[in-house]
Amino acid sequence: MVQQMGGHAYLIHGATMDGEGYPLAQTTRAAPATVSFDNRTVQWLLDNYDVAEGVSLPRSTLYAHYMQHCRQARLDPMNPASFGKLIRSVFLGLRTRRLGTRGNSKYHYYGIRIKADSPLNQMVPDDTPVAMRQATQPHRRIAKSSGADGGDAGNAMKTEAAATSQDTEQHKQYLGSPEEAIPQNDLTIDSKNLPQGVTMSDANLFDTMYKEHCEAVLDLVQNLHLNLIENLWQTFWRKTNVSVDPEVEAKLPKEKLLKLAALSEVQEFVKEADYSFYQALLELLVPDVLRPIPSTLTQTIRNFAKGLETSLRSSIGGIPEAMISVKIGAVSAFSQTLRRYTSLNHLAQAARSVLQNSSQITQMLSDLNRVDFANVQVLLGVSPYILLFMMP
Amino acid sequence: MVQQMGGHAYLIHGATMDGEGYPLAQTTRAAPATVSFDNRTVQWLLDNYDVAEGVSLPRSTLYAHYMQHCRQARLDPMNPASFGKLIRSVFLGLRTRRLGTRGNSKYHYYGIRIKADSPLNQMVPDDTPVAMRQATQPHRRIAKSSGADGGDAGNAMKTEAAATSQDTEQHKQYLGSPEEAIPQNDLTIDSKNLPQGVTMSDANLFDTMYKEHCEAVLDLVQNLHLNLIENLWQTFWRKTNVSVDPEVEAKLPKEKLLKLAALSEVQEFVKEADYSFYQALLELLVPDVLRPIPSTLTQTIRNFAKGLETSLRSSIGGIPEAMISVKIGAVSAFSQTLRRYTSLNHLAQAARSVLQNSSQITQMLSDLNRVDFANVQVLLGVSPYILLFMMP
């Protein structure tokens, strides 16, 4: 209430802890006499970022982008502190925030975003998702404009890592190919075992329908509409209170479906189909554990994996217990593997990021160029591939 | 020029970088409601320290004292940041300074000293206070008192010299063993090649003296008095204007030393000796590249490595060019390897640290427990040892 920022940016300029001590009239140090900032870098910043209220970028992301820019432009990079000075001199009024889950907060520049048309949007954001926060209204003391901000607040507030449907399109490029995903095994039943009122033709229909069902699921996964899979499950297994296409019900009534599901042969068929299908989905979602994936995508996948079992369980409540076991067993293995893969992917990216941020990496690399790999191996006591693994 | 603050004094109070942001009337946070500071610790502080103008204490020293106090009093210690708050709440008006040689500055509390009657004064005095920096007059803007401070300023200004030596003591535990460090090769010269006025016995003397010289250097390295090595070099090679023990000069006059240094056999001897000696020093300073080392120690080593060549060059200016090449060649390889080792060490620690902080590491570990290592290997495409390498 005391001071409002006038129309202006109003900076309590640097004011670090060193500011204590001797309150001189001229605490601020004059800008460097020599304009040591590379123009190309400034231009690059202006080309790729702009100021924007209510959004934030992790400093590490910005710096990682910058490091890549340097590699590509053959510039030698400055350290994070100096880069911070540059950033703040180019984009006035940036503020500091520390966002992230408890114990994992990261420093962000608040008031800057990647330009919509920047190629950086295609890039892999750095590790550790900061999750999408800001879903709610910003703190009172932050948002103080004349009231016109209510309109698109929901959108403007999202921080860099928020996964929206908009991101989905970009995420698709990280997926693998869906070849041979549909199960190839066939359902075979000894006709003697068929229960009352169920014919061989019904069994064959089940086989076909199950594969079509898988195809539908596959389609959703390819389009990353992971939350819709539950609907397919419910429909296929005729969850009570879920409306079913009358045509389908006519072809294979729920009653017959349940009788089939109770057969051990059918259970075996489903089990085999599910395992191979989930294996394919796995390779679709995480085609290469070492290939960088945007944290928004890993987060999406992890959330998906986390909810799988519950979601499935609620969709197939009415079917025979033995079949439930089969389905749950398969999906739970799938879920666990997905989580493991995304964990490892995250791990690799974290390592990579550290190495990129290390101010000494340059020195080390130039050192390593003069060393043969046998030596490095001895040095590290592990495979030299570790270096390749870690490097950009 | 941009911002004037209203009529008010407006102190940039604590003013950390966080101070930017949202200028509220009450930016300062109230003192903790609960007096969580242990009374015994406050009393201990009051017993052992008092405020004093013009003197400073390294924070690390103060904190080390505190840690010892905690051990003795069976208190569990707080971390340095919290301890800082305590200190500043007990001794008001402390200011921050960063003192030390270039590249080795350390944070000090300025305006506090150990009480004259404190037992802390009995603690480890320095081994060999190098060049106890002469206390000059404080900067104008620092010394602002009424003028009564001139009296003992010279004495009061000197900063606590034991600061670094205390770290040094702790650092020694990270060193390797100095076994077989002294070069074993012998100087052999065909007597026909001996120059005018130099006898075989002189050559043998050189051999002995050189090994003693190495021993002296080794001793300094063991005690991490790395900055004193330059002195030994100067003395051994009789740098002009550096006083030499007359006894030494009598045994092997500079003139003979230079003649010997011009011999290719002697150069070969020195070269071999130096390479093996530096190799030993390397294993002493960095016995294991993967073992964590305090960053203060790596920094010390890196600084040492960085200055080696310059320091050597300035110490051996007068000796034959060929010998200079030999010496510089060896030391430069040594320096580079030291830097490479410390880089790698730093790297490993950085990776480790990231992984420790990662919120997903726990999940990943528990996942991994259910996977056999062959699987992991396939998964990663690299040796599974990478995981061991990275993990705590």
Place this chain on the structure above:
DNA sequence: GGTATGTTGCCATGGCAACTGTGA
């Protein structure tokens, strides 16, 4: 109401570069 968790103030440390005093 209580509990869980994200955010932020205040402390810490460290790197670089500008400033500054000193000595060759």
Place this chain on the structure above:
DNA sequence: TCACAGTTGCCATGGCAACATACC
């Protein structure tokens, strides 16, 4: 006068604990 080296301003990051909010 110039080079060197100590000091310090401004940036960075991280930990802890108080605060604030959201969710029982």
